[in-house]
Amino acid sequence: MEGLQRMLDAIEYVESNLDNELQINDIAACAYMSKFHFQRMFSMLTGFSISEYIRNRRITVAAQELVHSESKVIEVAMKYGYESPESFAKAFRRIHGISPTAARKNSQSLKAYPKLSFQIQLKGDVEMDYKIVEKEPFTVIGKSIRTSTISGENHRKIADFWVRSNQDGFAEELSKNCGSLGLLGICLEFDEKQENIRYLIGAEKNVDQIPDDWEKATIPGASWAVFPVHGAMPDAMPKVWERIFSEWFPATGYEHADGPELEVYLSDKDPSSADYYSEIWIPIKK
Structure with a gap:
């Protein structure tokens, strides 16, 4: 560690x-x-x-x-x-x-943010499956929002974005034109301090024409670490994200390659089912 x-x-x-x-x-x-x-x-x-x-x-x-x-x-x-x-x-x-x-x-009560400390634990009791995939640049289509990461605002706004996309028919329409990766949740851009991000719900572009209110973005070619996620959404995904950064990165010597991150929703099953399958893709460098 x-x-x-x-x-x-x-x-x-x-x-x-x-x-x-x-x-x-x-x-x-x-x-x-x-x-x-x-x-x-x-x-x-x-x-x-x-x-x-x-x-x-x-x-x-x-x-x-x-x-x-x-x-x-x-x-x-x-x-x-x-x-x-x-x-x-x-x-x-x-x-x-x-x-x-x-x-x-006055003798007022003041808040205190204590010095941070990481508790380093060698877990190793549960294997962490992954594979390395090389993928050329590809284009995605969809809709995006911008949100702050401060105080967890991004988690709330992204969750609301998915709810709206499912309710207004956007996700269903997008899924009709999905490529091999299925529906994607993409952390597309980070600002310099990583306190603001652009998040896109999208899919690989495989049609010539898209609706006027949709957008396009290019995902750079990269070496990707791909992690399987087994379990119901939304609980299963954060657990794997946590293990990637607290266990996998420190143990392997890889670094984030400063590019978009993908949440890949491949399964046609109900996302709330216990056997739902999805993936996390992170661009990496040694």
């Missing part, structure tokens, strides 16, 4: 530099990972982005310093990377519900 130990090293680097400028590239380098892979690993293991973690830890440490020292608000704000007392006060109020001045004057 050397990969997870390296994540701990990266956290120690963050904690030692909360009052300095932090660059994601430098943090990822502490873990000997690419920037994209580190950010994806971090968010999948913790449920929030590394940038969100840094913001929360800085405002926690800043609050303690503000309450227990004679430093001025502007001094604390500048020390922890805020451009002005106003931006610091806004972030402070968002987390703690009160202003920095009120926190200093």
Whole structure:
């Protein structure tokens, strides 16, 4: 589990530099990972982005310093990377519900986001099947949404997107033109901090004409790690995602290749059935 130990090293680097400028590239380098892979690993293991973690830890440490020292608000704000007392006060109020001045004057309860720690466990009691597939670039068609990953907003919005797509007939119409991969749920694009994503419900393009409100996107050619998922949706899929990032990546030495991720729904059976079959496809590099 050397990969997870390296994540701990990266956290120690963050904690030692909360009052300095932090660059994601430098943090990822502490873990000997690419920037994209580190950010994806971090968010999948913790449920929030590394940038969100840094913001929360800085405002926690800043609050303690503000309450227990004679430093001025502007001094604390500048020390922890805020451009002005106003931006610091806004972030402070968002987390703690009160202003920095009120926190200093009164014995108010303040929230604290503790330092993160990974519990490293060697599981190995359940085998994890996978295969490596080489696939040329291909075009997908469908509809997409953009959503934030902060506070799990993406999970809620993507679930609602699937419900709407099934209710309004879009998924049924799309399934009539599916390629060999069936229906796809695609994490198509990530922003630089991986706090916003574009998610597409689609299928491989095998028709010339598509409806005006549908869109096209190209999935780059890649080496894909393909993981089988057995079980009812939506519960079965998250369990495999968790094992991929907490067990498979640290154990194999592969990295995420900074491309779209696919959830592949191949089965014609009821997705809520216990024997439903689907797959997760992740672009990888050694």
